[in-house]
Amino acid sequence: MQLSKLTLAALCAIGVAACAHQYSSSLPGGIPLIEQHQPADDVVAIPYQKFELANGLTVIIHEDHSDPLVHVDVTYHVGSAREELGKSGFAHFFEHMMFQGSENVADEEHFKIVTEAGGTLNGTTNADRTNYFQTVPVNQLEKMLWLEADRMGFFLDAVTQEQFDVQQATVKNERGQMVDNRPYGRLWERVSQAMYDFGHPYSWPVIGHMDDIDRTTMADLKQFFLRWYGPNNAVLTIGGAVDTEQVLPLVEKYFGPIPRGPEVTAMEKSPARLSENRYISMEDNVHLPLLFISIPTVYAGHPDAPALNVLADILGSGNNSLLYQSLVRPSLAVQASAGHSCMELACTFTMMALAHPAAGKSLADIEAIIRQNLADIQQRGVLDNDLNRAKAAIEARSIFGLQSVSGKVSQLAYNQTFFKQPDRIADILASYQAITEDDVLRVYRQYVLEQPGVIMSVVPRGQLHLIAAEDNFTPRTFDPELDVSESQLADLPMRRAVDNFDRSVMPVAGANPAIRVPETWSMQLANGIDVLATENDETPTTALLLKIPAGNFYNSPEQAGLAAMLAAMLRESTQNFSAEAISMALDLLGSTVRASANDQDINLFISSLTSNLVATLELVEEILLRPAFKEEDFKRLQQQALQGLEHSLKDGSFLANNAYRQLMYGDSIAALPGIGTLESIAAMTVEDIQAYYQQQFKPAGGKLIAVSDLSEPELSPVLIGLLADWQGKGAALEFMVEHPEVKTATVYLVHKDNSPHSDIRIGRPALPRDLTGEFYEATLMNFVLGGAFNSRINLNLREDKGYTYGARSWFSGDQFSGLFTASASVRADVTAASIREFMHEIDHYRSSGITAEELQFMRNAINQSEALRYETPSAKLGFMAQMLEFSSGPEFTEQRNQLVESISQERINQLAKQYLDTAEMVIVVVGERDKVLPQLEELGYPIIEL
Template sequence: MKLSKLNIALVVAAGITACSSQQAPSGSLPAGVTFIEQHQPQGDVVAIPYQKFELANGLTVIVHEDHSDPLVHVDVTYHVGSAREELGKSGFAHFFEHMMFQGSENVADEEHFRIVTEAGGTLNGTTNADRTNYFQTVPVNQLEKMLWLEADRMGFFLDAVTQEQFDIQQATVKNERGQMVDNRPYGRLWERVSQAKYEFGHPYSWPVIGHMDDIDRTTMDDLKNFFLRWYGPNNATLTIGGAVTTKEVLELAEKYFGSIPRGPEVEAMAKSPAQLQENRYISMEDNVHLPLVFISVPTVYAGHPDAPALNVLADILGSGNNSMLYQSLVRPSLAVQASAGHNCMELACNFTMMALAHPAAGKNLADIEAIIRQNLAAIEERGVNDDDLNRAIAAIEARSIFGLQSVAGKVSQLAYNQTFFNQPDRIADILQAYQSVTEDDVMRVYRQYVQDKPGVIMSVVPRGQTHLIAAEDNYTPRVYDPEVDGTESKLADLPMRRATDTFDRSIQPEAAANPAVMVPDTWSMTLANGIEVLATENDETPTSSLLLKIPAGSYYNTTEQAGLASMLASMLNESTENYSTEDMSMALELLGSSVRISAGDKDINVFVSSLTSNLPQTLALVEEKLRRPAFTEEDFNRLKQQQLQGLEHSLKDGGYLASNAYRQLMYGDHSMAMPSGGTIDTITDMTLQDVQAFYQQQFKPAGGSLIAVSNLSQSELTPVLTSFLSDWQGSAESLAFEAPWPEVDTATVYLVHKDDSPHSEIRIGRRALTRDLTGDFYEAYLMNFVLGGNFNSRINLNLREDKGYTYGARSGFSGNEFAGVFTASASVRADVTAASIEEFIYELNRFRTDGITDEELAFMRSAVNQSEALRYETPNAKLGFMAQMQEFNAGPEFTRERNHIVETISQQRINELAAQYLDPAEMVIVVVGDVELVRPQLEALGYPIVEM
């Protein structure tokens, strides 16, 4: 879909009523398909065109035609999430999502991932409190195959599932909870707050991922009954977007889904925001560095007319540098972070406020809570100004337009809004709602829902520091007890449903020829200051995305300067000679633009996202940031303290510890071994003068690059870019060093201790290849694809799907022009740390000695080559592709060379690479975990052990 370059706010306001039509599409519909509505924007309205239909069995089908790229996105959303679970069976909706990838009657175990990957596509599924969705993005010639897959698990799932599959996924979900919740700092925050906020038995009182005891209690009968109750076509929406025709989609939808019988009728759940009579204080000790206070106050529900005004209120209180909480807590260094938000779900919304206390300030969480409440009281005095409303409107307008850049983004919006509001495209209504918000509305919702209203106040403090909590606990939630509350399910004896077909579903549909893929047409020029420009026109949305790369990354720092480039990037995000940090943030927000500055290995990267109509104003602000930074002591000291606290926090993260240890072993005492954010020692020693000196010495345009994706033509964009940074001159030192090869004992376990860790982080690897586009490095990537480079890889199927040791395991080559490594990694249960290492070593040795099979080689060829249709769809994807072209001074023809390599690489060549780089005897093994738990296991492996 293409949008013009007109002012979007005016267009939306003028065209809101001109979007929908009840006129049926031309041509006859397949039997059993009923037309519901057609939504076609008139003129330049910001909207997502679609047609909506319904099958006789109740399945809603939404089609969005977008022929800009040869791909299609397929989404099936079921209106069931954790809110529809039974008491004592929490986590089942999410567990069931896992089970739906384990095969169906005509699709073997693990085949769903394999089929989509081999088709060149991507896929996943997600669960929240209110819905579960499954989605695939594939080349458009694979549409029928995707509908066959989705229909098979909707209609033919139960007879295929086995107890073994059930047991494996039960273990996988428990691993996911351990890795993503129990072993993550503050990971149980939402779970504890929800448990205290909602009364016993409320559908939001338990976590989506579930309680471990409840997951253990699930049975195959639960699985069967959950499917029969909620997974009928009448409780689902099939949304398809891409280079398709509505006629084709309807014929295939009716063929594959039409015969699936309806499920039980599903009624809407009652809206049920929490009802609190007084503040509920709860607390917990956690393996964290910074104490956190979190306040949650019940408000309305998703779609309520007061939600936009509450969102504006949350922005005023706690969004960005201009917010009240930032000014009162973060700027004076009383907190490392502070924010507010208004979070909505189908049945309830909550107004939330949080702060991470700064230890150096000497404040406990009671002090921080008092400051938050002082800010709430000050809202009456402060009121609401025009900028508050305008920046909220600008943000929602920009998000709406940027959300149209991918077919997946548009399809997900259509599916969400149909599921919860029976109105697939709500962009115009949402924009109208925000444009209608007044100062009086914001103050009214503040008084009605937030002012002096009771909430849940949660304190999370480091272990042994309960004296820091905001207040003594005054509420203990009731916990499910099967002995008291019973275990009998209300879902029992539901009748089986069976489709009757006139065709053989066991035959997998054949895909047509691969679609023609158009590599972006690019043009280039060199600015007067030496910045090399590479650009392309992309007229699907009226937006511009730019990536400016200045050669001043962390590799330009010595080991004693680690973190200096990162600190410079942070300082460039602060005040300038003519703008305070707050004024700059406000100016960008009013434009609907974003500017992100960060430090990479070789470059400081400046990412700019703007509505094209506002691009000149946005670039003027970017130039102010880059050319006229204020470098104030106040900004530096605040950022320095925040970085130090962030590093302390990172030391509680097993993944961070594993990465640091692994880099040290790979690169020794060298800048490549240092974390980009620095260390506590290097940041402590850093001065503002160091940052200024590095800026003056290294932050120069010569050698830089600028990549642009815009709906402007070359003739239109050239003068904009030519005037950008036109008076900035100078060159700096080029990066020239050799990555060291430190002497390190291989076939050795390097052990790093992490207190009370239920999971262990594993890294197994070695130094390998420098990066290239079409040479040995790329061939090694192809070699690794079936070993550890996709979901169906040998490593992941072994450790996750067969053993249930982890939520995910992988391997791969990474590198740059100086050095590269091969790494196999996973986060595994602590009790199977040694067993997991054994399986890694087994798979490495098996692949090294036996090589790739004919079937695996064919799978890799198909998966890699067919994925090209997905590589250039969005502006960000184009930026990444063009960044590779610039880095390696290559033309777009390198993609043809890569395709040729994929088609012709021999089994012998892949096996040679495996033999050369996959010998475990030449690798190190890094383990981060609780030494007391894992060392006895590791000793049994027989490797030397070195504690780091």
Template sequence: MKFTKLVLAMGLAAGIAACSQQPAAPQLPKGVTLVTVHSQLKDGVSVPYKKYQLDNGLTIIVHEDHSDPLVHVDVTYHVGSAREELGKSGFAHFFEHMMFQGSENVGDEEHFRIVTEAGGTLNGTTNSDRTNYFQTVPSNQLEKMLWLEADRMGFLLDAVTEEKFEVQRETVKNERGQRVDNRPYGRLGERVAQALYPVGHPYSWPVIGYMDDLNRANVNDVKAFFLRWYGPNNATLTIGGAVKPQDVLPLVQQYFGSIPRGPEVTAAPKQPVSLDSSRYISMEDNVHLPLIYMSFPTVYLRHEDEAALDVLAQILGGGKNSILYKNLVKTQIAVQANVNHPCAELACTFNLLALPHPASGKNLADMEALLRDSLAEFEQRGVSDDDLYKVKAQMEANTIYGLQSVAGKVGQLAINQILTGNPDNLQNDLNRVNKVTKDDVLRVYNTYLKNKGSVVMSVVPRGKLDLIANTDNFTPQELDFGGPSTTSADDLQVRRAVDTFDRSVEPQAGVNPAVTVPAYWQSSLDNGIKVLGAASDETPTTAMLLKLKSGLYYESPDKTGLSSMLTAMLNEDTKNFSGEDIALELEKLGSYISISASDEHIQLYVLSLSKNLQQTIAILLEKMLQPAFNEDDFQRLKQQRLQGIQQSEKNAGYLASNAFRKLMYGDSILGQPGGGTLASITNLSLDDVKAYYHSHFKPAGGQLIVVSDLAKAELQQAIAPLNQFSGKAPVINVQVPADTSRGSVIYLVHKDDSPQSEIRIGKRSLTEDITGEYFKTGLANFTIGGNFNSRINLNLREDKGYTYGARTGFSADSFTGVFVASAAVRADATAASVKEFIDELSLFSAQGVTEPELTFMRRALNQRDALKYETPNAKLGFLAQILQYDLTPGFVDQRNAIIANISQEEINLLAKQHFDPKDMVIVVVGDSAVLRPELEALGYPVEDLTL
């Protein structure tokens, strides 16, 4: 589960769309009222739906989408951290966790198990204004999902025990450790909020809460919070996919209709703030680079000035044509600089961020002056036609891209209903941005930024307070909320439903929906690129993935990072256009081109509105065939990469992964990080990049996967210009070194100031196959660490509270592979976590799976196909396998047959062969002085490892 502070980046518009109507109500189940029927707009972007309401106040939205045999169920409650009280922060996010811990008729950990077994995915998120829970499952599983969601809405509290409360409190602490306290700059947001908002403002505390508040709370406090906010009258149930209202509504009424209303909920007042003068605050952190962050208070969600402020943010700091990029990044004064305008229901902020480049010699006071100079420059520069055009084009494209999945459509309907009362605001949003004028943008600049107070936050490396922007002039008020809470069960006003059926009976799923592999066609270009195309007509878009035979494995260890530096250079100037010119044209088309490197490929990803595909491919070819390879661009990117590597070395997860790779493959190319090392990047020259481009950036043997709403003939004509690309790269010659790793040894990597430790336990393993032993070991892994209800995750997270999540898995290519178990754990539970990992792996290796576990695996994996082919990107990933391994569609049936028929004996033999921890190295990243004695007590040799 995750929490976010921001509402969807796209604004949400008020008012009912013009085509909404209130027809005569058809025959509906008792207690269900039709509110609105909203049809597809003839002109514009929209999501059709029907909206209903139960007598208890629950809002139901149904969206029909029969393109895939799946359904997405979302329950959104209009409660987030903004509904909490001083001294009781974090309750909304805490209840996001508790809602997955079982309810009166659903056993402990059963929610995850049931959805996983149904072949579905699930999660929940919390932000300042809402909490949502969602599942995507095959359509025959709908009733079961409604049963689950209704049970935790109406029958949760009796299942919230003291023991569950304590375990989840530890889990939240681990989440905070992983996402906030042990992450560089992780506390920036909460420190800024403390300074920006007055004491008691709903946004003045973090969504995840303060641990002191959760430590003071008892189980009755969170129960009281649930009773106040989680009634059906404060919730929206949105169902989208292969469903019909006449089938859905009787089920909704059955499972939700008897749940009593909660206390009435009124809209929270809008609470934008203003500052008379700037507030300076600072913090030392375990970071490599200092950071300055300026936050100006502005308006609130749906305010008439919100759209113009969004446009202003793009002009100042959005992409290569922004003022900050030109002034700070292009000139190598800053490694990074950007601007955003996140808006929440009650208040918004306008934020500028910059990290100075060490070589520039600038401190944060200098950076603040440069940021303010850039604001003044905008005032003189004004707004261009292109500024407005590109923002409006991107808005249109992003809106359409967001509708490629049923989850995306349902998510939009749900959040719009909760925050505006109108589920489909998409065209209203576009209209709102399209109405922004140049004068509007200048006006909001003068109103909210010019000569206005802001919070100016300095984050500096430890011992570097001399770098801060200014002396702190603001200290947050210290509040004393006393000792442990005294809230008792007698203080709770529990509501109970009365039913005429037995809720303890889990609904049975209907017949599995028929799932077919997407139809596709194959061809090839004259230059040796194999092409595989498939149709996807839900949105007028085209997605392309071009894979060229290049990447890390084609490099030498002393030049590691060459492929990734080349792909970065291909995003810069060409011989005919500047990088800024190209970026502007892509923005005006609403298109995206991403070029990246992996172990075996350079990958070029394209996403375009189909109407703009021809122009987008022309830009792609310009990038591919006409790179300018300017020395200034290279030096800037090289310095950015070096700073990025040094910053990554402050991240425990990065250190753990690099350490594990080094132990597996030594100094060979397979043991190197794809982005390079400080030594290898320092060693690179522009001539190296040019030489690599001319020898290795070639089409022969490449693979192009295209998913589009265009007809085959039209699509083939659109991609024909790629034949201008010619040549053949050298054949790869990967030398996999002998395995010299030593099992049952703990390698300790020191990272100071570590509230958490990172653990990696693993060994070399199989190369990748599609239907062979590698595939089958993945089936075995499902039980031990391949899903939420796996043995290891339930042990370390749910039973012990040591971690936010633990997992195991195999990864491989055609040359080599590894098995790895991993987790970020509480520092004081490091040795205990290592022991639990080893014990679980040993037991699994010795005894294998049980019959119930085998049945669970079969059901879960055999029903996932409905989710595999839904979106263009999902189709790209699936079809890429077919090209890479020269497969026929029958491989899907072969895999399903293996899942259905693999025996317990075969799984257990695989467990014995591949999961014995005696063969595995153990990597621990944390405070070595503290951890060494604890780890030595486990009885393993402990060796320091320096990267």
């Protein structure tokens, strides 16, 4: 869909055309057309048609023929809020179970079928809904409908106790890895428990309590499925290069015979109501004390929600916000923010701050400053720019949200599920356009000012003296002996579909769609920047990626973090404007400018509505050519970097990556994290940053990639004018990788306190990256070992053993060197067993090689995935960045396709023998020493403690 460039006022003034009538009787069963939404071409909106099957399934179809792919989403209106006391985590458990096969899809085949079709897939659960989705080449649509229908209507009879047990272990692993072993991981769980009354649908975590998960039985799960997973409680949304009249018969064929489930009524809106502040606290394995304040407000879709969002923006979004100015700028906090989080039944207004240890402030002091900020809003009022910034942001977000078919389908599914109105863009834009200063001040006084909330303190272990106040609230917890209530899940009958076709036969995909590689044009700017661009007229936007050869590898080990600090300083004050003024100007344009450093480049990512491109690029020139390098900005960023690194040193994955890199790269800059080390950051000065900028931050040799709805004649003059006064060439990169001699077939153990999980890295030096050479061949070889969800490693450690939430292996590299790495975060009690399984899978693959079936699976999966590679501007930027990096034309994609088709079993097996010798690998383990050392000793490897 092509959109013209409109102002926000114009967008909101245009109406939306819609009609409702019965669809053509030639369609199966005369499927009723509930609504047809076909707005004018110049309106920011998502066209769709909405239907309803006789069994209650809502079907939404959005036609978008810009790319030969389709996105299929099934959203069930069931999340953790539909669960019962003592039975938490059921909806999330089903997110796992429904990938385990169904009556006509074998165990562990769902992922394999979608991957082999060249697609991607996943599922997500929150308090209010669960969704399952996949993006595939359009010729695979029927197969996706067959898959989704099979688990909707033919799931329960296929569930085995073994599948149940494995996924129960996997869910517990996920909770351990993503909640219990993550810094501040239990924050939301504790706050929700204090915010909502005992038994409120939001009072337990989506992932569930561990005790509830342990008590769960397969009978419980089956009843939960029968209650909530009927077609009348689901929305099927299909978007992409489809024809509605061809899709509907397929939908009717696969979903039509599935019987309705029990009727589902809307839950009552139930924002929390507190009579006084509730203070709670916890010690955690963290470095920085955190204060989190949460105040109940309204619910999703409430008319006051947009004004509350603007209020949160004023208080805590960006460096113009009150909290940034009062806490972060004076270095009282490392980070501070505010937000307004909405769910179906309730919303909360939140404020948080990570206290800066050097400031010597307790969380009580931080709370006092936050409350003073709240009080100051009455005197400050609401400024014109507060409202204009919010309106610009919602306009830009609405347009950028149309860049992918998955993004559009997600919006349609969400809005239908909760508001029965699939496309709400016009309404949302209008609601923000109508907000006044009085509206914001009214909601401020009504919902936030002096209103009670939950105040959570999270402090490092042994530092309870830092909490904001003594706990005055203890939540009631579930007692299975006492809290017994009548269940709504009892004795629901099984439902069986009656088909007039053989559902056990998987549909055959049609011919692969023609893939259109982006057509590019190129030039070189007078200052030596190489430009590669493509026209993309799906949305009126422009995305730019500027790469300047000044990355981490230009720094010595003693300078580690210098490039990253320069990138951060580029978003601070300039010679003519404060950082706040630059940020406000970008916000009012709805534009984004981000700077970051990687190994070889400092990257500037620029995203803009094309109508605002020239104004955005004027700001980019100011940022790049006239940085102020103020001492106060540097000192603040330096302290934030130090505290951020201290925080990262509490994270097992960060520690494992650090130790692994040091073993692989020794004393080289490549061994050190891009952010730097505590020593290098502390020794850095603003003069170092200035000197590095003057020496290295030069345009010659740089690369500029552009994706825009502007044609070459329209865009090239804009780019030629960009940075015309910027001249010079930085020093050449003098960098060589020499892998140190380390003891291989050895376990290197890093101790981490109070760790319920262990982080494992297994690997060795490999080969530099290329596009079509041996490196690429090695990635093909690894695909079935650890490169896909249903790879040997992941199926073993996650699906068969239940040791981890996920395990994988991969080849990584740049033009200098590369690595082969296998990794997972596993339960501490199975650390040694996990290493044993890793080594078994790698050794077995090396000795026995790839099977003919696996080889064909790899070929199908990789070649058919090409339809998904160029859809969004971001994907196109990445694709073209590769072309510039390797001085290649787009023909490399065809060379890769031919390589995938022609690579032999013998070549795959040769590469496996060459790069998968575990005797040449190191094993890094980050975990609690007392828990894991006795296990590791049983493996028989030498152990070196780092």
